Amino acid sequence: MKRFVHAATVIRTALLFGALLAYAAPVGGAETAPPYAADQLIAPQKGFVDEKTCTSCHAEQAAAFAKSHHAKAMALADDKSVRADFNSVRFERDGVAAEFFRRNGRFFIRTEGPGGKQADFEVKYTFAYEPLQQYLVDIGHGRLQAFDIAWDTQKQEWFWLGEGSAAKPGSTFHWTGPFYRWNRTCIDCHSTGPQTNFEPQTNKYQSSYVATSIGCQSCHGGGAKHVEWARAKAANASAAAADPGLAEVDANTCFACHARRTRLVDGYRPGSAFLDQFSPALLRSDLYFPDGQILDEVFEYGSFQQSKMAKAGVTCFDCHRAHEGTVKTEGNALCTQCHAETAPERFAGNNPSGAFDTPAHTHHPQGSSGAFCANCHMPERTYMKVDPRRDHSFVIPRPDLSALYGTPNACISCHASQTNAWASEHLDGWYGKAWRERPSIAHAFARAAQNDVAAIESLRRFLTDREQPGIIRGSAIGEMTRLDGAATAADVRVAAGDPDPLVRMGAAEAAANLSADLRLDAIGGLLTDETRAVRVAAARVLGATPSLDVLGAQRRAFDAALGDLSAYVEANADVAETQSSYGSLLFGQGRTDEAEKAFRQAIVLDPTLSGAHINLAEFYRASGDNERSEQTYAEAVAANPDRADLRYGHGLSLVRLKAMPDAIEELTAALRLDPANSRYRTTAAIALDSVGRTDDAFALFGPTTAGGATVDATLLGTAIQLGLKLGRYADTLRFAEALARLQPNDPQIEELVRQLQDAVQHGR
Numbered sequence: 031m032k033r034f035v036h037a038a039t040v041i042r043t044a045l046l047f048g049a050l051l052a053y054a055a056p057v058g059g060a061e062t063a064p065p066y067a068a069d070q071l072i073a074p075q076k077g078f079v080d081e082k083t084c085t086s087c088h089a090e091q092a093a094a095f096a097k098s099h100h101a102k103a104m105a106l107a108d109d110k111s112v113r114a115d116f117n118s119v120r121f122e123r124d125g126v127a128a129e130f131f132r133r134n135g136r137f138f139i140r141t142e143g144p145g146g147k148q149a150d151f152e153v154k155y156t157f158a159y160e161p162l163q164q165y166l167v168d169i170g171h172g173r174l175q176a177f178d179i180a181w182d183t184q185k186q187e188w189f190w191l192g193e194g195s196a197a198k199p200g201s202t203f204h205w206t207g208p209f210y211r212w213n214r215t216c217i218d219c220h221s222t223g224p225q226t227n228f229e230p231q232t233n234k235y236q237s238s239y240v241a242t243s244i245g246c247q248s249c250h251g252g253g254a255k256h257v258e259w260a261r262a263k264a265a266n267a268s269a270a271a272a273d274p275g276l277a278e279v280d281a282n283t284c285f286a287c288h289a290r291r292t293r294l295v296d297g298y299r300p301g302s303a304f305l306d307q308f309s310p311a312l313l314r315s316d317l318y319f320p321d322g323q324i325l326d327e328v329f330e331y332g333s334f335q336q337s338k339m340a341k342a343g344v345t346c347f348d349c350h351r352a353h354e355g356t357v358k359t360e361g362n363a364l365c366t367q368c369h370a371e372t373a374p375e376r377f378a379g380n381n382p383s384g385a386f387d388t389p390a391h392t393h394h395p396q397g398s399s400g401a402f403c404a405n406c407h408m409p410e411r412t413y414m415k416v417d418p419r420r421d422h423s424f425v426i427p428r429p430d431l432s433a434l435y436g437t438p439n440a441c442i443s444c445h446a447s448q449t450n451a452w453a454s455e456h457l458d459g460w461y462g463k464a465w466r467e468r469p470s471i472a473h474a475f476a477r478a479a480q481n482d483v484a485a486i487e488s489l490r491r492f493l494t495d496r497e498q499p500g501i502i503r504g505s506a507i508g509e510m511t512r513l514d515g516a517a518t519a520a521d522v523r524v525a526a527g528d529p530d531p532l533v534r535m536g537a538a539e540a541a542a543n544l545s546a547d548l549r550l551d552a553i554g555g556l557l558t559d560e561t562r563a564v565r566v567a568a569a570r571v572l573g574a575t576p577s578l579d580v581l582g583a584q585r586r587a588f589d590a591a592l593g594d595l596s597a598y599v600e601a602n603a604d605v606a607e608t609q610s611s612y613g614s615l616l617f618g619q620g621r622t623d624e625a626e627k628a629f630r631q632a633i634v635l636d637p638t639l640s641g642a643h644i645n646l647a648e649f650y651r652a653s654g655d656n657e658r659s660e661q662t663y664a665e666a667v668a669a670n671p672d673r674a675d676l677r678y679g680h681g682l683s684l685v686r687l688k689a690m691p692d693a694i695e696e697l698t699a700a701l702r703l704d705p706a707n708s709r710y711r712t713t714a715a716i717a718l719d720s721v722g723r724t725d726d727a728f729a730l731f732g733p734t735t736a737g738g739a740t741v742d743a744t745l746l747g748t749a750i751q752l753g754l755k756l757g758r759y760a761d762t763l764r765f766a767e768a769l770a771r772l773q774p775n776d777p778q779i780e781e782l783v784r785q786l787q788d789a790v791q792h793g794r
Contacts, residue, residue: 069106073238075223077252084246084253087260091353092246098355100244102159103220104166107137111156113163114181114188121179121188125196128179130188137165139177144169144206146199153177155242157212157220160184161416164191166212172235174212178205182416191414201638208636213237214604218298219287222248225297228604233634235604251277251300277301279352281345285310289331290317292608294562294594296601305531305563309598312536313475313505319437320476321428322502324421327413333422335501335532342380344368362387365403393460400444409440429453430466435476471502478509481742486510486518493521493533503528504536511543519544522552531561538567546575550584557587562594569595570611574618606636610645617649625649640666640673647679656686667696674703678710681717690721701730708745715748719755728752731765743772750782759789 085092095101105111116130116137128141137153155166157176160183166174178191197203208214213235217224223240240247247253255275262271277283277300285291286298291308298307310331311317317326322336334340349357349364357364366387368374373383385391386403394400406427410418427439429450441453457465474488489506492498507525510518522544525537534556541553549572556568569591572581581588595615602608613628629649632642643666650659663680670676681696697714704710711730718727731749746769753762763786770779 069242071238072240072242073225075225075238075240075252077254078223078240078247079253079257081222081241081245081247083257088246094351094353095246098353099159100248100355102243103157104243105156106242107153107156107165109135112137112153112165113156113159113183114165115186119188121190123190124192124194126179126190126192128177128188139165139167139179141177141179141205142199144199144204151177157216162189162414169206171233172213172237174237175206176210176212176216178210180414184416189415202636207638208604208606211604218293220244222246223252223297226604230603230631247300249277249279249283249300281347284346285331288329290326290328291331292598293601294566294598296597303561305535305561307562309535309563309566310501310532312501312508312532312539315475315479319472320435320479321425321431321437321470321472322423322475323409323425323438324411324419324423327419329419330422332501336423336499338380339424341499342377342382362401362403369403393456405444406440409438409443411438426465426468427453427457428465428468428470428472429457431470431472435472437472474506475509478513481513483513486513490518490521493525500528500530500532503530504532504534507533507536508540508543511540515543515545515548519548519552526553526556531559531564534559534561534564535567538564538571541568542571542574549575550581554581554584554587557584557591565591565594566598570615573615604635606632606639606642609635610639610642613645613649617652622649622653638670638673640670640675643670643676644679647683651683651686656683659683660687672703674700674707674710677703678713682713685717690717693717694721708742712745712748715752719752724752724756728756728758728761741768741772743769746772759786762786763790 102111114130116132118129118131120129121127128139131138131140139151139153140148141151143149143151151167151169153165154168154174157164157166162180162182164176164180167177169175179188180191181187182189192203197205197207199206201207203209212220213226213228217226217237217239221239221242222245225238227236227238228234229236250256253276257275259271259273259275279300282302282304283300285304286300286308289304289308290311292311293308295307304310311328313322313332313336317324317328318332319325322333324333348367351358358367368377368382369384369386371383371385373381387401389396389401392401392406399405404420407424408420408422409425410420412418427441428437429439429441431437432439432442433450433454439450439453441456442448442450445453454466471492474485474492477485478489489510492506493503493510495503503525507518507521510521518540522537522540525533525540528534528537538553538556541549544552553568553571556564557572559565559568569588572584572588573592573595575581599608599612609628610632613625613632616622616628617625626646626649629642629646632639633646636642643662647659647662647666650656650662660680660683663676663683666676667673667680677696678700681693681700684690684693684696694714694717697710697717701707701710701714715727715730718724718730728749731745731752746765749765750762750769753759753765763783766779766783766786770776770783773779
């Protein structure tokens, strides 16, 4: 991949070099202050220069970049940057209210603050440019919060980004909570040279950056060495170093921000491998549809990795202009750069040629919306209510899969009044029925999401098929072990030896579903993997193993990998989920005091994160302190009474204290809050039966076979036991028949069904 900035174009004239010297910021020193704007978060940083230094030589690239949305990712709030109406406008909807006004030339929002009281908050920065713009507010302790009422730049109106009812002050999704904290979730990708600088001891931030918005050094890396190179070349071209001192820019640079990922180190370093700095999310069912299309906001990396384009060597810059951030050309001409009747030599080994931009292929009139390649193969999904994003997996529309699994397809997205059956019939008429037989990951991943163990064999075929993209194969092993860890330990070992780092990362994460005695054998070798994301995943899983004695000869490798793991934890010191999971790892290592501290820090970071409360309570339980465990649950429930998982955990803690009436109250509350949870229903029924309320227990299963709850074998087995105990054979027969459908060819279940049928027939 060639560089964006060519060495031969850096120095043009002696006058231009003089301008470079005038603008160059000192590197790592503080002799003179650079001519920064009034942004108080800007701070010099070793290895970086003032962005104006870049502009002084690279005017053409700077002019192109200035037109991009990247250049407007963040700005000080002023008359030029603020696009919204702050002329004493009031917004009120769904329990959320705010007034937007100006005072002394500055911008303010009057709304509910962190403690629930109305207050005036000054807008410090704009955030993004279009199709929406948000506004950043300083609420103290260095916290910048993205206000959750945003400005629609197309409709020219305010709108709320949330869903459902308004979040409570102090909770995760209140605008003052962790979800909307710029320092935690946004800083990496909207500024140049960002430094989070979180102080765990005080729970404060001292965040800074080199430039307010995205700039040249965001992608090319710190420019200090490049300036030195340019000076040397201007003074004596023949003596200048060959290396111009800039990071290699390729697709990894784009993926650093255009991916759903977790950072592994503090501070992005352009030019370094993506998987050495980030751990990307695999194809989880809460993020992607079963066929791999985008569901939640995952950006482009995970989609593109699935595509034939990625496999063929296509990169972001084949379609997008690097500095403008726009596509290289409009319409189908973008696709026919490669998908023409004559294939480019570059893709001789992966022939993309054909007559695609014709009505014979599209079956839509030339120039119509349906004839536009991207509308069929890169369907849009809207995020943040107004921001449509195109799927980059380059799918072929499959209305047959949509009918089975609810996946999107471009046909019905456009022809909204029609059905999937209608679309399928048209495709049959155009292309024959062979399109229905095209291989798809949808069947296996959809069945896995439904906890169907029969999906394991299909997933195993993906795992061993090297033609499948790494992200699919790495995701497959995770789903396999989740369905049946004991039966798939050998598959984890196979995946751990795969040449693709995404597969190895998937194996490391999947090993968490194996029993502790199988983990080391499966992924022990990954502790010394060449890729940081793999090493960290392996260390997280093996570190949570109950006894580190099982590490044996791998202990030294584990200790070395802990350095990577510690860097990951430090880089995410302000993320409650990270601290909570780290507490579990520390507890697994027997470092109980540190574990308790990590759990408590997680709760401080996000008091409404139920997982942190559960981990702390279960930590006390595992330590033998059941009373403190119950007290921890009780405190969490008092603060978060509508969290089913907390009510359930509290119920179990009360069971351990033999406080059955209170336990039943909590268990039934959990079921009321989450009626589809089969585990809650089963546990509540067992508790009721234990105190002699068997009729009430059996009544909980009334809606089970009518779709009122997720049905599994444990739930049905409990219902059958209670039904037999009560002599309710007709009702019990329904549950036995449902279990027989779930577990066909089981002779014991078949015999039970036969006996119940006989009992019902003879009125017994």
